[in-house]
Amino acid sequence: MIARTDVEELHRQVRGPVLLPEDDGFAEELAGFNLAGVHHPDLVVGVTDAADVVAVMRWAAAHHEPVGIQSTGHGADQPMEGGLLVTTHRMQELEVDPVRRTARVGAGVRWRRVIDAVAPHGLAVLNGSASDAGAVGYTLGGGLPVLGRVFGFAADHVVALEVVTPDGRLRRVDAGHEPELFALLRGGKGNLGLVTAMTLDLVPLEQLYGGGIFYPGSAAQDVLSAFSRWAPTLPEHASTSVALRWMPHDPTVPEELHRQMLVHLRFCWVGPEEEGARVLAPMREAARPLLDLVGPLDYRDIDQVHMDATEPGLYVLTGEFLRDFDAAAVMTLLRRAGPDSGCPLPEVGIRLMGGALARTDGIRDAVSGRDAAFFLELIGWLAPHVAEATPPALAGILQDMAPWSTGRAFVNMHGVPGGESKHARAWSEEVYARLVRAKAFYDPDNLLRFQHVVGQDRSSPGPGQPADSSA
Structure with missing residues (x-):
């Protein structure tokens, strides 16, 4: 159980709501699109910006509290039990540069909003079959677009990511800055950090x-x-x-x-x-x-x-x-x-x-x-x-x-894939090995253990220590 005094400490560090199960608004904050994956965390925090995310990650690391992430809840097929759920739907930053053909998209933005912002410029994004889904979460999984055969995966068009790793550090990564982390975030889902924003190339679309x-x-x-x-x-x-x-x-x-x-x-x-x-x-x-x-x-x-x-x-x-x-x-x-x-x-x-x-x-x-x-x-x-x-x-x-x-x-x-061998089927052996190595480096205490995690075969720690991802 999370002590009320610890929650009050976190509340002073973030601008968004910090809610326990007995608090008003707790159930509403958890609500997502997939009702089969309703989470049951011990605590939910509605982050408003990257500073909130940094504070939450540092607090979670200090209190050995595992962290889950949700934007729209389209991918919530594995219910979360216990831990701290971070909801990102308040992070609505959206900046479109029609000259450079780029867009910077916050963690809570849905594809519909991006589509409507770029279409007047004769541009498009590589969303999937439902524009109501969150842009960032979809892209971190690779993103299989409606127009994928023409333009490739959505992840192919990401040029930079802003991510808070479990050590509470905000990093801006791209092909020239921490290129391995940048590569593994594009298709590796949420194993290595919470992405607060992404910058992606837009594609011209005349007909x-x-x-x-x-x-x-x-x-x-x-x-x-x-x-x-x-x-x-x-x-x-x-x-x-x-x-x-x-x-x-x-x-x-x-x-x-x-x-x-x-x-x-x-x-x-x-x-x-x-x-x-x-x-x-x-x-x-x-x-x-x-x-x-x-x-x-x-x-x-x-x-x-x-x-x-x-x-x-x-x-x-x-x-x-x-x-x-x-x-x-x-x-x-x-x-x-x-x-x-x-x-x-x-x-x-x-x-x-x-x-x-x-x-x-x-x-x-x-x-x-x-x-x-x-x-x-x-x-x-x-x-x-x-x-x-x-x-x-x-x-x-x-x-x-x-x-x-x-x-x-x-x-x-991937549905509900089960144990580590089932999770690993989402990647080649070479990519999975890279993900496991990066997970051990960026998240040694395995704070990000929910949904499609890698490296589940680590043994459980002793009392008072960080729990393993198989929990």
Whole structure:
């Protein structure tokens, strides 16, 4: 338990709220997007700036109190028990330089705000399928953008990071200053410090053609088979994915699509409409669409491509990188998740990798998946009526698709990976070894032990000493 006197000491050092479970506003401060990962810390601190973060880290180190981090809570799939939770949603710094094509983004900023700030300048950011997610947390996991085949991972465009390491030191790192720490933060998630701000390159975007096509579930075999042949032939100006989806009763979804399994093709072409339409034509001919929403697209409307859920819920996300998605893989996936399978998952998707996602341009980082051809995305729902059926359904799909797996997972969609060997699957052996070495150097007391931690095999300390990451 944390003593009230220690809390009062911390309260004097920070500007943001410092709350114990019995305090008013405690539950609200914990609230995040993924309600399946509700945290139960002993203390929560709502930091307002880097100075607050420095004070919190120093206090945590002095009191041997482990630290967790949350911005929007989209990635809160592993509930935190005990410890100190730092919430960063008040850190809303955003500075856009349209001449240099850069943006400095605070730890609590959501992608939607950045998109709206840069779009008037003919620029874009490399956000994922949901613009409501926090920009920094998404990017630290590598960030798999909607336009990734054209521009690469979001982490590829980070030029500097401001990070408070567990010793309470604020560092500004880039390719020339602490380059190894800079490299491992880009794709290594939150193992080495709390990033208070990032500076990233923006990308020019004059023309975008994209959206989604919905087919009936009865056409799943035709559509997925056509996709498996068509997707690998695409030039890298095209980014695409396909998903088997149970469509919710949701105001963001056209009413005629509610409460049925559909096949959802997502497509984006960076270039003229006529070129994109020509590239997309084979999929428009694969089956008769129920709804075709692909057309010229303002990047501010990029959420229309994936139509992700916009309301908080009980989610679990996981997946695998695949080396192929051939005819046999299509049939295997349909047996497990097709319209006649009884699969309880609301979404099972296949995303095309390759293109710029496969290249590093000589830059060292911790991003995984560059050697993959596809990514298998699984979204589970833990509402009471499907809570028991969801975990075995996820496990069954992953097991059946194992022959096509590269053996690697993506840290931003890793689900609840379990022990150290499962966590390590998010990185290559070489990168994981580097992360473990850096963890021992920057966080020897293992303060940052929650979510996707590395180096879990350290033995537990004695009473009154810092706890290990397996706790």
